[in-house]
Amino acid sequence: MKKILITGGAGFIGSHVVRRFVKNYPSYEIVNLDKLTYAGNLANLTDIENEANYRFVKEDITDANAMSELFKKENFDAVIHLAAESHVDRSITDPTAFVMTNVIGTVNLLNAAREHWKGQYDQKRFYHVSTDEVYGALGEEGMFTETTAYDPHSPYSASKASSDHFVRAYHDTYGMDCVISNCSNNYGSHHFPEKLIPLAINNIKNNKPVPVYGKGENVRDWLWVEDHARAIDVIFHQSKTGDTYNIGGHNEWKNIDLIHLLCEIMDEKLGREKGESAKLITYVTDRAGHDLRYAIDSTKLQKQLDWVPSLQFEEGLAKTVDWYLQNEAWLNNVTSGNYQSYYDKQYSEK
Ligand code: NAD
Ligand code: TYD
Numbered sequence: 001m002k003k004i005l006i007t008g009g010a011g012f013i014g015s016h017v018v019r020r021f022v023k024n025y026p027s028y029e030i031v032n033l034d035k036l037t038y039a040g041n042l043a044n045l046t047d048i049e050n051e052a053n054y055r056f057v058k059e060d061i062t063d064a065n066a067m068s069e070l071f072k073k074e075n076f077d078a079v080i081h082l083a084a085e086s087h088v089d090r091s092i093t094d095p096t097a098f099v100m101t102n103v104i105g106t107v108n109l110l111n112a113a114r115e116h117w118k119g120q121y122d123q124k125r126f127y128h129v130s131t132d133e134v135y136g137a138l139g140e141e142g143m144f145t146e147t148t149a150y151d152p153h154s155p156y157s158a159s160k161a162s163s164d165h166f167v168r169a170y171h172d173t174y175g176m177d178c179v180i181s182n183c184s185n186n187y188g189s190h191h192f193p194e195k196l197i198p199l200a201i202n203n204i205k206n207n208k209p210v211p212v213y214g215k216g217e218n219v220r221d222w223l224w225v226e227d228h229a230r231a232i233d234v235i236f237h238q239s240k241t242g243d244t245y246n247i248g249g250h251n252e253w254k255n256i257d258l259i260h261l262l263c264e265i266m267d268e269k270l271g272r273e274k275g276e277s278a279k280l281i282t283y284v285t286d287r288a289g290h291d292l293r294y295a296i297d298s299t300k301l302q303k304q305l306d307w308v309p310s311l312q313f314e315e316g317l318a319k320t321v322d323w324y325l326q327n328e329a330w331l332n333n334v335t336s337g338n339y340q341s342y343y344d345k346q347y348s349e350k
Pocket of ligand 1: 007008009010011012013014033034035036037038039040041059060061062081082083084085086087101105129130131132160182183184185186187192
């Protein structure tokens with residue numbers, strides 16, 4: 001019997017982690033804490049919302065008192081912390097929101113755990129979910145390992161790097177049981193359509209231009225979101241205290257090649273003539289400080305904890321497209337409201 005606080009569980013990756021834990025561990029009590037920002041959506045969890053071992057709490061991790069009160073009341077056994085501002089482009093427009101949630105919010109959770117778990121640190125676990133972007137950008141060669149020095153470039157990655165340092169500091173200073181994983185770019189269902197893959201799917205579907213930053217030569221290493229959730233499960237249950245794991249799919253794609261593959265899949269699924277969707281590709285002004293390449297070496301996770309990615313990218317991307325085409329109501333719902341004004345502002349400047 002475990003009571004686990006999962007933060008950010010209404011977001012993209014968090015909803016897959018919540019679903020996995022609720023379904024696979026009926027004896028655990030899963031408390032999903034989320035502020036429900038533009039990226040948080042309870043419709044991501046309708047299939048499990050009535051399960052007996054699941055509860056939702058609407059809270060803001062930047063509220064230190066609320067975090068302390070919650071830890072006092074609930075006596076959690078563990079935290080899996082995913083709540084974050086997660087979009088690099090938004091971090092370029094408004095860095096302070098990233099400092100508040102990603103740095104201060106993480107420190108608030110660490111403080112609440114430190115205070116209320118005193119004397120029991122060996123029985124409690126704080127698992128922090130982070131990104132490969134903390135390592136900075138690679139050239140044509142090499143991969144990030146767990147010992148690569150941190151070198152963040154965007155306000156987003158700088159805030160995540162800072163939060164990672166705080167988590168390690170609480171382990172080293174107070175002896176708390178902290179674990180961190182750094183994952184590459186995720187893709188799959190329930191991904192908010194401001195990020196590249198769901199944005200492109202939505203635009204291709206609606207015959208709108210598909211914006212490719214710069215020359216489309218930047219490389220990302222894509223992982224199926226359910227493989228990330230499974231890695232988190234394995235690391236949460238099996239990792240040593242204070243340990244770090246890189247998670248990635250050995251699946252590097254240049255943005256422009258990925259978009260071409262997506263266009264081919266969409267042509268087929270939408271019954272369009274071959275090459276029709278690719279006509280929508282539009283090169284736009286590059287992102288400021290755009291990291292050239294990310295690539296994760298996940299050998300440690302594969303060897304020590306026997307985790308391997310389950311899906312080939314082509315198969316995963318086709319499944320992702322199917323999900324978006326079959327879940328039109330979800331897509332229409334998240335693209336109503338403020339989405340259009342964000343989109344117009346972001347892309348009119350490019
Ligand atoms: P997301 O933006 O889809 O979801 C973030 C969730 O956090 C949302 O539900 C949002 O409402 C919630 N949230 C934001 N601010 C909050 C606050 N102040 N208090 C409480 N809740 C708040 O993000 P995601 O893509 O699911 O990423 C989840 C985590 O995984 C993040 O920590 C991110 O840095 C990390 N990560 C993401 C990727 C990726 O490819 N998306 C890759 C590696 C690591
Ligand atoms: P994104 O999905 O924002 O993830 P991240 O910046 O965390 O890697 O972007 C993935 C890649 O796609 C990145 O190199 C930026 C690029 N990109 C575009 O070319 N056009 C777009 O409209 C977006 C949102 C991203």
